[in-house]
Amino acid sequence: MRTDAPRRSGGRPTAQAAVQLEIAILDEATRAFLADGYAATTIEAIARARGVAKRTIYARWSGKPALFRAVLERLMQRWMSMTGEWGDGDSLEAALTAAADAILAVALTPEAIALHRLIIAESGRFPELPLLLQQAGANEGVLRIAALLDHAVARGGLPAIDSAVAAEQFLHLLLVGPQRRAMGLGRPFDRQAITVWRNKAITLFLSGISGLRLLTNTE
DSSP states (O other): OOOOOOBOTTSOBOHHHHHHHHHHHHHHHHHHHHHHOTTTOOHHHHHHHHTOOHHHHHTTOSSHHHHHHHHHHHHHHHHHHHHOOOOSSSOHHHHHHHHHHHHHHHHTSHHHHHHHHHHHHHTTTOTHHHHHHIIIIITHHHHHHHHHHHHHHHTTSSOOOOHHHHHHHHHHHHHHHHHHHHTTSSOOOOHHHHHHHHHHHHHHHHHHHHHHHHHHHHO
């Protein structure tokens, strides 16, 4: 059954119907990319699944890379809205704990794990995929953690550091273990194990920064 947007008497779809159709196409594209991978997903298959003509999709996105980026942007927007405010008025440890909980809650969802698996598996054949991911906003978490660190430096709670590098290192400490286990590389963590991992990651990270302060003071 075709699901092209309902049209006015003049033949053009209503604005609301056009939006609903775009959402339906993106829903199917998201499902297809995450379930089947980038290489195996085709515009033709997405169009067939939604009951629309291929030209309906090409009228909105220039091709598969553009459609994939649209899928990524929507996922990133959804995930960032789930993370809420982390707050920089608290202690750095409290702020990092709030940030870590929000990030883990998103990063360990089935959709996020499927996307992580897709990028790892297919970026060799399609080197543009990591770039599309970055352009869609995947670096937002690093920027927000870096802002927390910059705020702590400004308050005198941290020595001067490269906050972007430190933020990326923190996210690696926090995410790599739980994500690998969620992908089947080891026994998956339960809620308690995730909390323990989070606490140890924060402690190790803050201990490392304290070590930088000691080095700075003795130079």
